Amino acid sequence: MIADSATATNPLASPAVGQIEPLLAAISASQPRVSRTVAIMPAYNAATTLERTVADIPEGSVDEIILVDDCSNDDTVKLARSLGLTVIAHETNGGYGANQKTCYRAALDRGADYVVMIHPDYQYDSRVVGAAIEFIKLGICDVMMGSRIRTRREALDGGMPVWKYVANRCLTTVENIALGQNLGDFHSGFRAYSRKVLETVPFEKNSDDFVFDSQFLAQAVHFGFRIGDIPVPVRYFDEASSISFRRCITYGLATLGVLGEFYRHRCTPWKSERFQTDA
Template identity: 30%
Template sequence: MAIINLIIPAYNEEQSIARVLQDIPVGLVDEVIVVNNNSSDRTATVASAAGATVLDEPSPGYGNACLKGIAYAAAKPAATRPDIIVFMDGDYSDYPEETAKLIQPILDNQADMVIGSRALGNREAGAMLPQQIFGNWLATTLLRLLYGAHFTDLGPFRAIRLDTLLALNMRDKTYGWTVEMQAKAAKQHVKYTEVPVTYRKRIGVSKVSGTIKGTLLAGYKIILTIFRYL
């Protein structure tokens, strides 16, 4: 049986993190790792009380949190080292119960990386703001034109073999994390696929798309990352 770890980067998700954790299918994931990314609220306390392993990453940045979780998982003894890493946001916009659908192509040896596509799945009205939809379209179009990669989304809900992930040598510490993974996967000819996932309005306000500054910074970083790894 494959060993599966789920990494959840979390910044001020006190209101949502318990609901995310309680919806993860029992017995499917061997360990849930919540990376508390410099939160000023009770995210870490709530996540720990709900049964997650909590790691602290004081340096702000989505990529920083993901890198912390990966380092923890990769350093485990061989007997408990995960075969598959799943990434999911902590704001309750993803549906944790769809984790099984996300990892199935890897378990079936049909893919080494799976992106949960909100574009192919059912999306609650208003769950993605217009700038998010446009940004996803622009980024995936550039990935297709420049890398020959056929993605429909940069969705944060994704699964990947740990060895494949480590071979990508991920570096981005902030907004470019997801697109870096997809660009590098295309360059290294990683076997990938997408599965439709359901998406709902997040709990609380997005730290990225919820502000003009966050939106502009994220868009700039994503485009910069695409061209950086050409």
């Protein structure tokens, strides 16, 4: 009876067979949970730039890198595996938005608390990953954007075409006014999210094309998430992916359509599924 009493009052005192698993579970539950940060890379023909992009990610800033290859014609998949990345390869090219959908599903499935998107084309400076995530960890923002346009001179010196700069400034201004935000660059491909954002925003309902990004931000605003940004150096060069002038016009018009859909949902009886959850 004395031994039984000691065991009852001291959980570490020789537990009986059958009590070990509950004991281990209790000990595990008492330990503080360590958050998990996952970097996702939507990739297409990124073999020439991938290694440099990965090398710039600060050590210890992410726990895993998931690369989703959208049916590349080069050695992107082979190189990514040699670098120790988690690789998911699409059998057919689904588009930029479809690639991101796979990225986010994979990150959530692998227990990510924070997710940061880094383009593997070495255009965005991945050294700022930790800084972006920290704003979310501190509870200051739920979504962090990397702004390529701290000043006009820096953007143009980084190689951004003048026409793209002007288009970005005009469209970003319209979006800031329409969505009540104050972001420096609504169209950056460097983005970080909390898990709650990805679990709330119905991104599966979005386009498989480039306008996916605009739809996602409009959804984030609709669901009340806080969006912030930090400056991120950017490089424009031949290997860095960039849509053409014609595709840019199509994207811009589609983005204006997203704003129209946002206000139609909020101000009229005609609701959009894109701004409703299934729950």
